[in-house]
Amino acid sequence: MTVYFYRDRFVESGQSAVPIEERAYNYGDGIYELVRFDQGRPVGLDEHLERLETSAAAVRLRLPFPLAKIRAIVVEAASRVEAPVVDVYFQISRGEAPRVHAFPEAEPVLALFAKPGKTYTDEFRRAGVSVITVPDERWSNCYIKSLNLLPNVLAKQAAVEAGVYDAVFVRDGFVTEASASNVFGFHAGTFHTAPAERGILNGITRRFIIAAIRELGLPLCEERMSAKFFEQEVEGAFITSTTMDIMPVCAINGRVLPSLAENSPVWTVLNRMRELSRGAGLSVG
Ligand SMILES: Cc1ncc(COP(=O)(O)O)c(C=O)c1O
Structure with a gap:
């Protein structure tokens, strides 16, 4: 059951037929967000709205x-889905107008x-998903959540055709993010992720x-991660991502990673992150 709102x-x-001369449609001229409601409670809604404004x-x-x-409107829409x-x-698009x-x-x-929303079992997570690395051919303003997702679509399709779950972008020899998610690595007790x-x-x-990592007092290196290090x-x-939480990776370009033990730091962070994101009023701005 899907609920729609238009205009x-x-x-x-x-x-909800969209006019053909609608700028989202003609140019990808717009922005978007996706927010999850878990048991009726939004996860990070303030943060999503703030990012929409940005x-x-x-x-x-x-x-x-x-x-x-x-x-x-977002809250009302969520409440209409059982x-x-x-x-x-x-x-949000720039609207309908003759195409100039x-x-x-x-x-x-x-x-x-x-x-x-699609959810994943802990068994699925424990098995993990495999990824490949692909060149990041996107523009330089990926901090904007714009409707222009063609490179992301092509990267995900490349992953599907390679028989893996997702594609991780590499730009100038460094990991940026994945087709629709951020990427973390774990090495010698330290978490690694690209800076924002x-x-x-x-x-x-x-x-x-x-x-969650900071609160648990675990080491985090928020610096560019080289593709060689990651691969x-x-x-x-x-x-x-919002729809996956944390999804462990079991193989990178065919290199198999050891499966995650229940008491590993990654699982600890996963569990704490879920608690934090479900906690009322937590701001992670
Ligand atoms: C390119 C990209 N990076 C990262 C993310 C993860 O963002 P969030 O955790 O806010 O869902 C997304 C989600 O759509 C994305 O499309």
Whole structure:
């Protein structure tokens, strides 16, 4: 069961036809967020809304409604879906206008869908997922959560065709992130992840994980991780996103990583991160 919102109201599937000259459609001219509700409680909603504002400002996009109203629509959408875990995807485009590149005189448009979220069993996580590395051919402003995801689509397809779960981007010899998630490595007792620079999306889950690692007093190296280090040396790795939490990696370009023990630091961080992200009012800004 999916709930849709378009422009100014909730609509039935099929009533939400998008005009052909809509800038999200023609140019990918817009931004988006995806927030998860777990047992009715949003995970990191403040952080997602704040990132939406950051993305909007970065591409000079006016929000169609005040943030409080967008929040209320997101919460209302989630409440209309009867499922223990609900994902709400919402995007804002620069609107409908005759197709010319420069900003048109148009009203920005909110489009949203909410549906039951996919969850993974601990058994699935324990087995982990395999990844390949691919060249990061995206633009240099990946901190903006823009609708332009063609390189991400191509990277994920390359992974599927290689028979693995996901693709990890490498730019100038360093790991940036994965096709729809952030990447962490684990080596000699230290967690490694790329710093939140312009070239990666500063994932909300990433922030919860960093908060968990710090709170547990475990070493964290938030510096660029070379592809060689990631591909050849890390003893453990995981990818992180709103829809996956932490997903352990079991193989990188065919190099098999040792399976994770229940008492390993990665599992400890996973469990603590879940508690933190579900805790009321935690800010990981
Ligand atoms: C490219 C990319 N990096 C990282 C993430 C993880 O972000 P978050 O944890 O906020 O879901 C996503 C999520 O969609 C993404 O698309």
